[in-house]
């Protein structure tokens with residue numbers, strides 16, 4: 039029996055970069071938060087500041103295995119997100135996406151709970167359609183080194199829609215585009231954290247390829263607002279809905295923006311482009327604007343300044 043009126047919300051992958059910000063936001067909104075994580079790419083440090091909160095609970099658990107708990111809403115974020123992390127154990131990555139989705143959907147079905155899936159722009163692969171809208175089916179290599187992540191996330195989306203059609207589970211699928219901010223892992227190889235850490239240490243800035251490939255970077259607070267709005271929608275809204283910042287930059291422009299903020303003497307050096315690296319990426323966010331009345335408000339430069347501040351302190355510790 040539930041003895042509290044607080045909404046009980048579970049966040050899988052809650053000790054990761056995005057998950058820790060989401061837990062914090064949900065606690066501020068008055069929810070009871072169950073953070074579930076196996077610490078594959080996240081850390082207890084990311085949620086250390088929440089541990090004393092009376093409505094926060096941290097559980098070590100791998101979502102590949104069944105989980106029996108009682109909650110009202112589920113945010114399924116468990117999955118390593120950076121190529122360095124998801125390629126370290128690619129079989130575990132596919133299992134996390136697929137078995138993890140199956141177990142969390144089984145749980146949502148038993149509880150009649152709403153469930154949000156953190157999907158990804160990677161479902162569009164190396165896209166021929168630009169910007170990417172939700173109706174585009176994508177161009178994904180099924181057997182490459184990114185496939186464990188891309189195909190795992192695609193299969194998870196399939197499971198979400200089949201649980202919705204077959205068992206009427208109330209699903210919410212968001213496709214996240216590159217997001218950055220404080221608590222990104224300093225060694226996970228993602229471009230924003232790499233460039234900032236390199237610049238702060240006075241090391242060379244490593245541009246893969248010629249730096250002409252593009253990405254569109256969303257600041258974490260904007261993204262979390264999109265998540266919460268998506269969860270609050272009625273049953274008719276299932277997604278998929280793109281959440282990201284449509285301001286598009288080349289990787290070279292990003293390097294220059296980071297250097298302008300950090301200063302120092304780092305040089306830009308060119309390194310080989312990884313296999314299947316998408317050439318361009320930019321979300322079409324018309325659906326999010328219409329359905330969620332959501333759009334990002336934080337410009338790249340503003341967000342980079344906050345992220346640089348975080349890493350400056352983090353690296354000094």
Ligand code: NAD
Pocket residue numbers: 050051052053054055056057074075076077078079080081099100101102114115116117118119120123134138156157158159213214215216217218223
């Ligand atoms: P992250 O690696 O910081 O967080 C993922 C968390 O999931 C980590 O704490 C990790 O320990 C946990 N985890 C991994 N496997 C697990 C398992 N089997 N059981 C339980 N926990 C497990 O990455 P993030 O950037 O915070 O990404 C969160 C989610 O958002 C991921 O699902 C990712 O695919 C998605 N996403 C992120 C981005 C981005 O730009 N950050 C873009 C697209 C999609």
Ligand code: UDP
Pocket residue numbers: 103104105106107140141142143144145146147148
């Ligand atoms: N599951 C879970 N927690 C629950 C309910 C189900 O982890 O509260 C798991 C269950 O172990 C199963 C998966 O979710 O592996 C899918 O459950 P479902 O009921 O859809 O399928 P079935 O149990 O019939 O395989």
Ligand code: UDP
Pocket residue numbers: 120121216227228229230232233244245246247251253289311312315316
């Ligand atoms: N990248 C880069 N230097 C780095 C890390 C990444 O030039 O030190 C490039 C990478 O090749 C890709 C882009 O930056 O074109 C974004 O990479 P990230 O791994 O952050 O995200 P994703 O490729 O998954 O969008």
